[in-house]
Amino acid sequence: MLGSEIRKDYIQDKYVIIAPRRGVRPHEKKEECAPTPTPAPCRFCPEKLDLEPYVFEYPEIGSPKRRRSNLPAPWLIKVVPNKFPAVSIENQKAYGVQEVVVETPKHGIHLEELSDPHVAKLLSVYAARTATIAKDKKIEYILIFKNSGGPAGASIQHAHSQIFATHFLPPHLFDKSQKVQAYKLRTGRCIYCDVIARERKSPRLVFEDTHVIAFTPYASMHNYELWILPRRHLDNVTLLTEAERLSWAKILKRALKKIAALNLPYNFYFHQVIHDEDQHLYMKITPRGSIWAGVEIGSGLIINPVAPEEAAEYYRK
Secondary structure (H helix, E strand, C coil): CCCCEEEECCCCCCEEEECCCCCCCHHHCHHHCCCCCCCCCCCCCHHHHCCCCCCEEECCCCCHHHHHCCCCCCCCEEEEECCCCCCCCCCCCCCEEEEEEECCCCCCCCHHHCCHHHHHHHHHHHHHHHHHHCCCCCCCEEEEEEEECHHHCCCCCCCEEEEEEECCCCHHHHHHHHHHHHHHHHHCCCHHHHHHHHHCCCCCEEEECCCEEEECCCCCCCCCCEEEEECCCCCCHHHCCHHHHHHHHHHHHHHHHHHHHCCCCEEEEEEEECCCCCCCCCEEEEECCCCCCHHHHHHCCEEECCCHHHHHHHHHC
16 A cells, blocks of 8 residues: 555444555654553552452352461452442442453563463453443443553553443444444344455455454554454353353464564453444454544544554564
């Protein structure tokens, strides 16, 4: 691709200018993206976290020997309440749930350095918390996300992600849900299933197996943006099988290692609209390699200097 090209999102009225010749590529600015180290033990290390209340622990049953000795049971992944929540079940004006998922007891270990089964178990923890939180009839929306690196919003370096649930459905997601349903009424098909079929044959395909597919989206808003989806039409994370979770873990780790090689901070997220039971689960990984400036803020048009086809080639190497 030589010149710029305006591209539209698969579903919503969002536009991106893919401009490969503009600006400096993100991996040429490594020094700006280094995370701020957090000394150990931090508040997510077992020495401190085991003194705090928690809402979920994996494995849920610790070693019998340690239980008899009244020592804290060993854990692989622990979910604790967010100490500084923006929403809570006690606040009727901002009702919701905020939790922190501590991904490992080991300080200084990044998600991509964990084993495949460990990351698959993390997905099962997300599923367990989603199922529990969704039982609250007031909850309309659940967002699971990770901030990695200071520019991506991480305040503590110890590997963790977060769960945010609220009784309020963000308007842009309501609009998106309506557009997805309109497409299905018009064609009889899921738009994400159609996108998967199209991207499997495109230069943006990064990885696929019998369970999961990953590709860089046609109208990528972020440098090196990557989507991961189940090949099956699944509404939410609670429906993934063990095999699908393991495939997902492998491609997620592979992607994060490539992003780490660029020294880029990143976010990933996936969400669930509770009362829409015919969604197609997807995870977006959004590296933070460029700063949105006047054009993006003023017009809403995003300029991306890394073409998704170029990003896909980098991920495939």
